Amino acid sequence: MLALIAGRGSLPVAIAGAQEQPALICALEDNGPERLDVDLWFRIETLGSLIAALKERGVTRVCLAGGIRRPQVDPAGFDAATLPLIPVLMGALQSGDDGALRAVLSVFEAAGLAVVPAQEAAPGLLLEASSPTIAQPTEAHQRDARRGAEIVAAMGAADIGQACAVLNGQALAVESVFGTDWMLACLFDRPDEGGGILYKAPKPDQDRRADLPAIGPDTVRGAADAGLDGLVIEAGGVILLDPEAVIAACDRLGLFLWSRDPQG
Numbered sequence: 197m198l199a200l201i202a203g204r205g206s207l208p209v210a211i212a213g214a215q216e217q218p219a220l221i222c223a224l225e226d227n228g229p230e231r232l233d234v235d236l237w238f239r240i241e242t243l244g245s246l247i248a249a250l251k252e253r254g255v256t257r258v259c260l261a262g263g264i265r266r267p268q269v270d271p272a273g274f275d276a277a278t279l280p281l282i283p284v285l286m287g288a289l290q291s292g293d294d295g296a297l298r299a300v301l302s303v304f305e306a307a308g309l310a311v312v313p314a315q316e317a318a319p320g321l322l323l324e325a326s327s328p329t330i331a332q333p334t335e336a337h338q339r340d341a342r343r344g345a346e347i348v349a350a351m352g353a354a355d356i357g358q359a360c361a362v363l364n365g366q367a368l369a370v371e372s373v374f375g376t377d378w379m380l381a382c383l384f385d386r387p388d389e390g391g392g393i394l395y396k397a398p399k400p401d402q403d404r405r406a407d408l409p410a411i412g413p414d415t416v417r418g419a420a421d422a423g424l425d426g427l428v429i430e431a432g433g434v435i436l437l438d439p440e441a442v443i444a445a446c447d448r449l450g451l452f453l454w455s456r457d458p459q460g
Contacts, residue, residue, distance in 0.1 A: 203262025
C-alpha cells in the first residue's frame with residue numbers, strides 16, 4: 197500500500213489519480229492539498245506516531261509530493277514515538293531544502309518504508325529531450341540555456357533554487373524560497389522590450405526521490421506575462437504537471453518548450 201505525503205499544488209492530485217488502488221493521503225498540518233481528502237494529519241512533532249500508524253495500516257511505500265512551508269516546531273510537542281527522531285529532525289530543519297528532504301527520507305527508510313519518487317508513482321510526468329511546441333528555440337536561446345544551466349548549477353550547489361530567467365547571457369531573475377511563480381511575477385513590469393528564457397533543472401546531486409522541480413500551465417502563463425520567449429527544462433529532470441495542457445498553453449501563447457539534454 198502507498199502512503200502519499202501530500203503538500204500543496206497539482207502534483208499530489210496527479211499521483212493520487214494514477215494509482216490503481218487508492219493511496220492513503222497524509223498531510224502536514226497547515227500544508228495540506230487543496231483537492232484531496234486527507235486520511236491522516238500529522239505534525240513534525242508526531243512524525244514517529246505517523247510512521248507507526250502507516251505500518252499498522254499495511255503501508256510499505258511512501259511518496260512525498262507537493263509544496264510545503266517549513267513548519268514551526270514546538271519542542272514541548274514531541275510525542276514519545278518521535279523523541280528518538282529529534283536529532284535527525286532538528287538537523288533537517290536547520291538544513292537547506294535538499295538536506296532537509298534527505299533527512300526526512302532517511303527517517304522513513306529507517307522504519308522499513310520504501311520511498312517512491314513521484315515520477316515512478318505517476319509515470320509520464322517527465323519529458324525526454326525534445327521541443328514539442330510550434331515555436332522553437334533559436335541559437336540565442338540555446339546560448340541562454342547554457343548560461344541558465346550554469347546559474348542553476350551554482351544556485352543548486354548552495355541549495356538555494358532550481359530556476360532562473362536569462363536574456364543575452366545575463367540573469368534577469370533567480371528563484372528563491374518564494375518559488376518560480378514569484379520570480380516570474382517580479383518580471384511583469386520589466387523595463388526592457390522582453391525576451392529571454394525561463395530555465396529550470398534539478399540541483400546538482402539532488403536526491404530525485406522528492407522535490408524534483410515542476411512546471412505546469414500556470415508556469416507557462418507566468419512566463420508569457422513576464423515577456424519571456426520560452427521555457428527550457430532539463431530532460432528527465434523536471435516534472436510536467438498535465439503535459440498536454442503545458443504544450444497547448446505554449447502554442448496558444450507563442451512560447452517554445454525545450455526539454456534540453458543536460459549534456460547539450
